[in-house]
Amino acid sequence: MNFIPTNAIDAMRLARAEEKANAIIAEGYSFKFYSELEIVTVCKPKQPYASYFINLSSVELLPLLPLGCSCPSFQKSGAGYCKHTLAFERLQEEEANQLKNAPTEEEEWGAAWYSERVALRA
Numbered sequence: 001m002n003f004i005p006t007n008a009i010d011a012m013r014l015a016r017a018e019e020k021a022n023a024i025i026a027e028g029y030s031f032k033f034y035s036e037l038e039i040v041t042v043c044k045p046k047q048p049y050a051s052y053f054i055n056l057s058s059v060e061l062l063p064l065l066p067l068g069c070s071c072p073s074f075q076k077s078g079a080g081y082c083k084h085t086l087a088f089e090r091l092q093e094e095e096a097n098q099l100k101n102a103p104t105e106e107e108e109w110g111a112a113w114y115s116e117r118v119a120l121r122a
């Protein structure tokens with residue numbers, strides 16, 4: 001989801017939420033995506049239970065799993081995002097980029113083969 005602000009206040013609101021998203025990632029919040037349910041659990045650092053749930057499905061299960069994030073900020077603002085959803089999206093993008101840049105199996109095999117050959121010649 002990409003939010004394109006249409007005025008200065010929305011732009012500031014989004015920028016502030018993105019700052020908060022970066023802060024909670026740095027704090028060590030963890031996000032676990034349950035693909036079969038399309039639910040993300042949001043856990044604060046060192047907490048074994050979820051503080052909030054992000055319901056990415058189209059099924060609203062009130063009051064426990066409303067659409068989007070269950071945090072008060074998401075539910076109140078009506079903006080369609082909060083620091084939790086933005087943080088989760090950023091982490092997803094980073095993971096996708098890492099996978100995209102990771103060497104393929106052939107490249108890894110080739111690198112291992114090459115370093116063995118170099119070692120044999122030394």
Ligand SMILES: [Zn+2]
Nearest residue numbers: 069071082084
């Ligand atoms: Zn939230």
